[in-house]
Amino acid sequence: MDIIFDGTFTEIIINKDIKIHIKKICEKLFNNLKESNLLAPIDRKHFTAKTIRSNYAKVAKMNCVKTIYSNPLNNYRGKPSDQLKEYLRSIGNIAMSKYGLVYLTNKSARDIIFHSFTGLKAYGVSAIKEVLENGSAIYYKSYYDHNSDRLVISAPIEIANGIFKGKYMMGVAVEIYSASNRATLIELAIEKEPYGLLSSKMTTHRSDSPSILTLLQQVIDVKNGRLSLDQVTAIGIDSE
Numbered sequence: 001m002d003i004i005f006d007g008t009f010t011e012i013i014i015n016k017d018i019k020i021h022i023k024k025i026c027e028k029l030f031n032n033l034k035e036s037n038l039l040a041p042i043d044r045k046h047f048t049a050k051t052i053r054s055n056y057a058k059v060a061k062m063n064c065v066k067t068i069y070s071n072p073l074n075n076y077r078g079k080p081s082d083q084l085k086e087y088l089r090s091i092g093n094i095a096m097s098k099y100g101l102v103y104l105t106n107k108s109a110r111d112i113i114f115h116s117f118t119g120l121k122a123y124g125v126s127a128i129k130e131v132l133e134n135g136s137a138i139y140y141k142s143y144y145d146h147n148s149d150r151l152v153i154s155a156p157i158e159i160a161n162g163i164f165k166g167k168y169m170m171g172v173a174v175e176i177y178s179a180s181n182r183a184t185l186i187e188l189a190i191e192k193e194p195y196g197l198l199s200s201k202m203t204t205h206r207s208d209s210p211s212i213l214t215l216l217q218q219v220i221d222v223k224n225g226r227l228s229l230d231q232v233t234a235i236g237i238d239s240e
Helices: 009-013 016-035 049-061 080-090 106-114 119-134 212-223
Strands: 094-097 100-103 136-141 148-159 166-177 183-192
Touching (some): 049 136, 080 106, 080 119, 094 119, 106 183, 119 148, 119 166, 136 212, 166 212
Parallel strands (some): 100 183
Antiparallel strands (some): 094 100, 136 148, 148 166, 166 183
């Protein structure tokens, strides 16, 4: 495991011997985490059509996993991508979902910003970790993009004040690389309850896969009794 210093003031004042000592400590910690299974890869046994459909009912009945009071990116300087990178760093760059470890990387920040970054979406950033750690899978598609699978985890959130005040369903998209089984956050979307107002716009570029918002609308429809679990069709799954 390489410890990379990014040229900040901290790096300048730390001498070479201390750097080597810190690297050894981090390597030992990393190995301990691997042995304790805290760095577990994504476990695909959870992703069956039956399980994912049942997750729609679970998410529909869930309590809010995060109440948001402000835009977390306002605490950081720079352009939005830099602010988001700093925020993800502040929460440890990882989240432990019930399916395995998800990395929150600099690429995650760039991907999220690339997919139409709105003020509402900026508020949702505050709940990324809570949604990943407490939410359930509402979509899984194997070989979504040749060498990777796609997973969407969802949970309800609430914004307590301001122009976006209200209850929402939030979804986070995770890419799982086939070769390494490494899972990385790539996108988030938010849909207001009832859907159709102030929604975070994110559309799919693939005709055979739904947008995250479509999936969140299905959850809200299940919650409001407009859709039965048997009618939930956008769940992915090529094979089980």
